[in-house]
Amino acid sequence: MIAILDYGSGNLRSAQRAFETSGQEVLITSDYEVALNSDGLVVPGVGAFAACMQGLSAIRGDQLVRERVTLKRPTLGICVGMQILFSRGVEYGSHVGVGVWDATVEKLEAPILPHMGWNTVAAGTGSSLFKGVEKESFYFVHSYAVKEKVGAIPTMAHHGEDFLAAVEDGIIAATQFHPEKSGDAGLHLIKNWTDSI
Amino acid sequence: MSLSVRIIPCLDVTDGRVVKGVNFTDLVDAGDPVEMASLYGLEGADELTFLDISASVAGRETTLDVVRKTAEQVFIPLTVGGGIRTVEDVDRLLRAGADKVSINTAALSRPELIAEIADRFGSQVLVLSVDARRARTDSGFEVTTHGGRESACVDALAWVEKACALGVGEILLNSMDADGTRAGYDIGMITAVRAVSKVPLIASGGAGTLEDFASALDAGANALLAASVFHFGIHRIGDVKKYLAGHNYSVRNVHTV
Numbered sequence: 001m002i003a004i005l006d007y008g009s010g011n012l013r014s015a016q017r018a019f020e021t022s023g024q025e026v027l028i029t030s031d032y033e034v035a036l037n038s039d040g041l042v043v044p045g046v047g048a049f050a051a052c053m054q055g056l057s058a059i060r061g062d063q064l065v066r067e068r069v070t071l072k073r074p075t076l077g078i079c080v081g082m083q084i085l086f087s088r089g090v091e092y093g094s095h096v097g098v099g100v101w102d103a104t105v106e107k108l109e110a111p112i113l114p115h116m117g118w119n120t121v122a123a124g125t126g127s128s129l130f131k132g133v134e135k136e137s138f139y140f141v142h143s144y145a146v147k148e149k150v151g152a153i154p155t156m157a158h159h160g161e162d163f164l165a166a167v168e169d170g171i172i173a174a175t176q177f178h179p180e181k182s183g184d185a186g187l188h189l190i191k192n193w194t195d196s197i
Numbered sequence: 198m199s200l201s202v203r204i205i206p207c208l209d210v211t212d213g214r215v216v217k218g219v220n221f222t223d224l225v226d227a228g229d230p231v232e233m234a235s236l237y238g239l240e241g242a243d244e245l246t247f248l249d250i251s252a253s254v255a256g257r258e259t260t261l262d263v264v265r266k267t268a269e270q271v272f273i274p275l276t277v278g279g280g281i282r283t284v285e286d287v288d289r290l291l292r293a294g295a296d297k298v299s300i301n302t303a304a305l306s307r308p309e310l311i312a313e314i315a316d317r318f319g320s321q322v323l324v325l326s327v328d329a330r331r332a333r334t335d336s337g338f339e340v341t342t343h344g345g346r347e348s349a350c351v352d353a354l355a356w357v358e359k360a361c362a363l364g365v366g367e368i369l370l371n372s373m374d375a376d377g378t379r380a381g382y383d384i385g386m387i388t389a390v391r392a393v394s395k396v397p398l399i400a401s402g403g404a405g406t407l408e409d410f411a412s413a414l415d416a417g418a419n420a421l422l423a424a425s426v427f428h429f430g431i432h433r434i435g436d437v438k439k440y441l442a443g444h445n446y447s448v449r450n451v452h453t454v
Binding site: 011013014017018046047048111112113114115116117118119120136137139140141142143158159178180181182183184186187 | 203295396450
């Protein structure tokens with residue numbers, strides 16, 4: 001069973017449907033034990049870094065993610081749900097994140113922000129997430145990102161400057177784009193992830 | 198690697214049905230927004246926009262249902278506009294499955310609504326829809342209401358600058374002069390708005406020929422919205438994308454149905 005963590009961010013229903021296309025049972029939950037014991041946990045997120053962290057902390061989601069990492073249980077962060085996995089974010093002031101990876105989420109330097117729309121990525125060597133969709137485009141909508149390579153298999157993209165589009169690091173993975181909004185390519189990537197858990 | 202231009206079909210929906218005729222032979226029910234959204238998704242639309250023109254509360258409730266059903270079947274971003282007046286209206290639409298909302302009249306009468314929505318859900322959910330036309334204002338462009346029939350007595354460029362400062366994430370620029378003419382987008386207006394804003398810009402109104410789409414991009418649009426040329430099958434989305442790809446614009450992979 002895949003759990004989508006509900007901590008107050010908007011459009012979870014379409015994420016649920018997208019993950020269901022992989023053939024898995026998918027549950028939207030904010031229950032700590034249910035989320036902890038799921039086969040795969042999806043951490044979504046929209047809005048600002050601090051607001052997201054606040055919502056996550058309110059259901060002890062930060063502790064939940066760290067516990068799953070310790071227990072080696074697959075976890076996938078999406079968009080701001082990826083950003084909050086880092087140690088720090090600087091949107092509206094400096095804020096502490098969950099700290100799975102030590103890096104700062106910073107504002108992109110680009111002529112047009114948010115980075116909104118479909119962009120290609122340079123899939124990291126040995127990526128299983130992007131297998132079969134290495135050349136496809138994915139739907140991004142964000143103004144902040146990590147600007148360095150982080151984790152075992154980093155995937156980079158470019159908007160104004162290079163930034164981290166996805167990470168695969170053992171049991172934990174994350175995408176800055178929205179696979180659930182990235183059409184067939186996104187559904188393929190989701191299937192790659194659910195097949196790996 | 199580069200960001201693709203977005204092609205966005207817009208569907209006017211009232212009481213759960215698409216209005217303005219649609220003339221696709223491969224649709225079972227040409228008035229069903231969910232089926233049309235699905236077909237456009239297959240054709241390679243990069244996003245979808247529903248404009249709710251329902252006049253009644255019941256009609257708006259029905260739209261929520263349409264949004265729900267669409268979001269369950271079509272896995273590309275969905276923007277919904279029309280009749281949004283409060284943060285709660287936005288919340289309902291997002292929960293139903295919309296990814297973004299567009300606001301227009303309500304922001305003109307109460308600009309703080311922009312900041313309220315952006316603070317709660319982030320700028321990325323908020324599209325400012327600007328119905329503008331050429332007029333004797335400071336910039337030469339003014340904002341209109343009531344589908345372009347009345348002047349809002351607001352300079353279009355000043356309004357865009359103000360809305361950006363309040364936190365809109367994107368601008369949908371509708372030329373009321375060009376709308377429905379199929380004589381081309383208002384290039385001067387796109388250029389002028391681009392010059393005063395740093396958020397993504399969606400051009401709307403006037404799309405006729407394939408060259409029109411390219412001209413709007415050259416003027417600074419990041420996305421292209423059109424209704425009738427797609428609904429009446431004058432251009433298929435795949436054809437627009439092929440044309441743009443052939444002229445060295447970055448488009449998302451072209452699918453043919």
